Amino acid sequence: MKTLILLRHAKSGWDDPVARDFDRPLNAKGMRAAEAMGRHARAIxxxxxxxxxSPARRVQETMIHFGEGYGTALTPEWDRRAYLASPGTLLDLVREQPETADRVLIAGHNPGLEELVLDLVPEGADERLRVLVEQKYPTAAIAVMTLGETWAEVASGGGRLARFIRPRDVDPSLGPDRD
Structure with a gap:
């Protein structure tokens, strides 16, 4: 059984004057959330x-802080296709994963991540968690899905949503409208 873990980048700084969206950094809350989610991931x-x-700056910084919380430096494969990817492009990335990897983490952006979860997990399945994803896939949230036996055969409706963890679930101070 293959496991897909989707991590949305942490909260970025819209007030930071950067020329390109690609270069937008995390804000202080995002750094805290990424580290807290890393700690929680390790704890569970x-x-x-x-x-x-995605090689976008906010994803790179999310991976740094998530790794600090997780307790190890992470070494992602940076794939430009993951930057603001559609669910179709993300599904292509999933299907390309080597069969030797049983648990793959993809870090990226919304709305693609949310739409991928909703595409892979059929309506009526894992209803409580799926409804939370439908409501909002917040920054630094993690979805964990179990899929089939091979990455190449992953298809719409073929997943099971095992977990959906939001930063506010780990630390209430990381909830909406709080800095």
Missing amino acids: GLTFDRIVA
């Missing part, structure tokens, strides 16, 4: 064999 025993991530 969430592991991954491989990481694929």
Whole structure:
């Protein structure tokens, strides 16, 4: 059974004057949230064999802070296709994963991540968690899905949403409208 872990980048700084969206950094709350989610991932025993991530600055910084919380430096494969990717492009990335990897983490952006979860997990399945994803896939949130036996055969409706963890679930001070 393959496990797909989707991590949305942490909260970025819109007030930072950068020329390109690609270069937008995390803000202080985002740094705290990424580290807290890394600590929580380690505490619940969430592991991954491989990481694929958007090379956008906010994702790179998320991976640094998530790794600090997790307790190890992470070494993602930076894939430009993951930057603001559609669910179709993300599904292509999933299907390309080596079969030797059983647990893959993909770090990226919304709305693609949210739409991928909703595409892979059929309506009526894992209803409570799926409804939370439908409501909002907030920054630094993690979705954990179990899929089939091979990455190449991952298809719409073929997943099970095992966990959906938001920063506010880990630390209420990281909830909406709080800095």
